[in-house]
Structure formats: C-alpha cells, structure tokens
Amino acid sequence: MQEQPDMQAPSDAVTDAWVHLIRAGRDVVRRIEAEIKGAGFPPLAWYDVLLSLKKAQDGRRTPREIERDALFEQYNLSRFLDRMEAEGLVRRIPYPGDRRRQLVEITEEGRALQRRMWSVYGPAISRHVGCKLAEGEAERLAALLQKLADTRT
Amino acid sequence: MQEQPDMQAPSDAVTDAWVHLIRAGRDVVRRIEAEIKGAGFPPLAWYDVLLSLKKAQDGRRTPREIERDALFEQYNLSRFLDRMEAEGLVRRIPYPGDRRRQLVEITEEGRALQRRMWSVYGPAISRHVGCKLAEGEAERLAALLQKLADTRT
DNA sequence: GAAAACTCCATGCAGATGCATTAATATGAT
DNA sequence: ATCATATTAATGCATCTGCATGGAGTTTTC
Numbered sequence: 001m002q003e004q005p006d007m008q009a010p011s012d013a014v015t016d017a018w019v020h021l022i023r024a025g026r027d028v029v030r031r032i033e034a035e036i037k038g039a040g041f042p043p044l045a046w047y048d049v050l051l052s053l054k055k056a057q058d059g060r061r062t063p064r065e066i067e068r069d070a071l072f073e074q075y076n077l078s079r080f081l082d083r084m085e086a087e088g089l090v091r092r093i094p095y096p097g098d099r100r101r102q103l104v105e106i107t108e109e110g111r112a113l114q115r116r117m118w119s120v121y122g123p124a125i126s127r128h129v130g131c132k133l134a135e136g137e138a139e140r141l142a143a144l145l146q147k148l149a150d151t152r153t
Numbered sequence: 154m155q156e157q158p159d160m161q162a163p164s165d166a167v168t169d170a171w172v173h174l175i176r177a178g179r180d181v182v183r184r185i186e187a188e189i190k191g192a193g194f195p196p197l198a199w200y201d202v203l204l205s206l207k208k209a210q211d212g213r214r215t216p217r218e219i220e221r222d223a224l225f226e227q228y229n230l231s232r233f234l235d236r237m238e239a240e241g242l243v244r245r246i247p248y249p250g251d252r253r254r255q256l257v258e259i260t261e262e263g264r265a266l267q268r269r270m271w272s273v274y275g276p277a278i279s280r281h282v283g284c285k286l287a288e289g290e291a292e293r294l295a296a297l298l299q300k301l302a303d304t305r306t
Numbered sequence: 307g308a309a310a311a312c313t314c315c316a317t318g319c320a321g322a323t324g325c326a327t328t329a330a331t332a333t334g335a336t
Numbered sequence: 337a338t339c340a341t342a343t344t345a346a347t348g349c350a351t352c353t354g355c356a357t358g359g360a361g362t363t364t365t366c
Binding site for chain 1: 161166167168169170171172173174175177178179180181182276278281282283286288290292293294295298299300301302303
C-alpha cells in the first residue's frame with residue numbers, strides 16, 4: 001500500500017483503517033438511508049436537524065449551533081431549514097438582542113416526525129450495525145472513532 | 154438515546170457507534186478531500202479509479218469491476234470515466250468476446266497522477282488518521298469496521 | 307433458432323451540493 | 337463617534353448525483 005519511503009506516509013494499518021472507514025461509512029449509510037427513504041421519510045439530514053433541536057433547551061437553537069452540532073455546511077442547512085419550515089416542522093423566530101441571528105424552533109409536527117422516523121431508523125441501525133457487532137465491539141468502535149474527531153491539525 | 158422500549162431499538166452502544174461512524178467519516182473525509190483539492194488535484198473518486206486500475210493485472214478492468222472494487226454507482230463511474238478519458242488518464246478499449254463490456258486501461262499519465270496524488274493523500278491520511286491512533290488502535294479499528302461490511306441483510 | 311430475460315454501459319432530467327458572494331448587522335480599535 | 341473587521345444567514349450559479357430509462361449485446365429457455 002505504501003508507495004515510496006516517504007517520511008509522512010501512513011502505515012499499512014492506518015491506511016487500512018482509513019479505507020475501511022470510508023467504505024463502511026458509505027456503505028452502511030447508503031443502506032440505512034435507503035430504508036428511511038423506502039418508508040417514505042425525508043432525508044436523514046432532516047432527522048439530524050430535528051434531533052438537534054429536540055435535544056436543545058426549549059427545542060430552540062440558532063442555525064449556527066445546529067451546524068456545529070450536526071456537522072452541516074452553512075449554506076446547506078440554510079436550505080434544509082427553508083424546506084422544513086415550509087412543511088411546518090420548524091419555525092424561524094427572531095433572536096432577541098441580535099438581529100443577524102435567528103432561532104429555529106421545532107414544532108409539534110417536527111417532534112412527531114422525529115419520533116416516527118426513529119421507529120424506522122432505530123431498527124435499521126440495529127440491523128446494519130447492531131447485528132454485526134457484539135456489545136463490547138460497538139463500544140470499542142465508538143471509542144476509537146471518537147478519537148478521530150479531535151479537531152486539532 | 155433510546156425512545157420507546159421498542160423491540161428493535163439499537164442499544165446505546167450501537168447507536169453511539171453509528172453516530173460516531175457517520176461523523177468521523179464525514180469529518181475526516183471532508184478534511185482530507187480539502188487537502189487534495191487544495192493541492193489542485195481532482196476529486197478522491199478519481200484516485201480510487203486510478204488505484205483500482207493500477208492494482209489490476211495489466212492496469213485494466215471493466216467498469217463493473219471498478220464499481221465493485223471501489224463501491225461506485227454505475228452511472229457515476231460512467232461519467233467519471235468520460236472525464237478521465239478526456240484528460241488522458243484512462244483509455245476505453247473493446248472487451249474481447251463481449252461487445253457489451255469494455256476494458257478501461259490506465260495510461261502512463263494516469264499512473265503518474267496517481268503517484269502525485271498519493272504524495273499529498275498519504276500525508277493527509279497520516280495527519281488526520283495516523284496521528285490520532287496508535288498502531289494497534291488503527292488495526293483494531295480496521296477490523297471492527299470490516300465487520301460492518303458484511304453484505305447480508 | 308426465436309423470443310424472453312438478462313447484463314452492461316450511457317444519458318436526460320430533476321433535484322441536491324459546493325463555492326463564492328451578498329446583505330444585514332454587530333464588534334472592536336482609535 | 338467612525339471606520340475597518342467580523343459574524344450570521346441567504347442565494348446565484350455551476351457542477352454533481354440519483355433515478356429512471358434506453359439501446360446494444362448476450363444468455364437462456366423451450
């Protein structure tokens with residue numbers, strides 16, 4: 001796998017981890033998204049927005065907070081919110097004391113959709129992740145993946 | 154994390170593994186792609202095509218083989234190959250004995266590009282994956298991720 | 307050996323995404 | 337106070353992607 005004896009070249013183990021990370025990611029995401037979509041639900045990104053809001057105090061967050069919580073691109077989230085607001089899942093309200101910002105609030109419909117989606121999403125996760133790992137393996141995997149999220153560099 | 158006592162709901166450990174899988178994936182991919190692009194190179198997908206061909210006997214594979222090797226969608230690969238052929242990185246040649254198929258052959262330019270890309274890609278992997286994991290951790294991560302790739306279900 | 311079923315690759319079209327920029331507001335420095 | 341800088345969100349535009357389909361060629365079936 002290694003090309004030239006380059007000072008900075010990753011070890012085989014690291015390269016392997018990387019390759020499998022991309023593949024498992026793409027692959028499992030694809031399968032789970034397919035189930036969600038197959039059940040007639042909106043894309044997973046919407047679920048992430050709804051969940052992020054649901055977790056927040058009062059079901060409210062600024063777009064920026066959602067972005068950081070769910071790892072969205074700003075322009076992307078902006079457009080999701082357009083559609084979600086149009087469908088009555090969230091509501092944009094002014095942010096007190098700073099007119100650049102806004103607050104996004106989840107509606108009852110939004111909460112309901114999040115719950116209904118979970119009833120498909122949860123089992124899909126079980127099937128595509130849970131069934132393939134023992135409990136301890138899942139814990140170790142989560143821990144290892146978390147180490148990759150370090151934002152330094 | 155768990156909503157209702159749903160028979161099929163994933164355990165917290167599994168949910169956690171899933172969440173981190175998506176995030177670490179998106180996140181690390183984004184950073185590495187940014188470096189590749191920042192160095193003026195084409196998208197990572199092209200690299201995957203080139204590498205797949207390079208690994209093959211004679212530097213040749215059918216599109217279908219590339220698809221399966223690199224987990225591409227058929228229509229997507231078809232279009233990548235258009236552009237890559239236009240840039241002289243690969244060449245499409247007839248498949249002897251079956252006129253539906255074709256062979257894609259990597260050119261010298263293609264090989265050269267793959268090498269140049271690796272000189273940026275490799276260090277990026279080191280920086281964003283290698284630096285965050287000990288060698289043994291990388292091995293364990295790769296092994297765990299591989300278990301997710303089981304294609305049953 | 308003809309018709310049906312299948313495999314392989316390409317492509318038109320709608321919708322999603324990325325990038326760069328804009329508009330509006332807020333903050334900080336002098 | 338004023339002006340330069342920074343932050344937040346939206347959007348025009350080009351590109352990319354997904355889906356459905358098409359056309360050409362091959363294998364299977366009877």
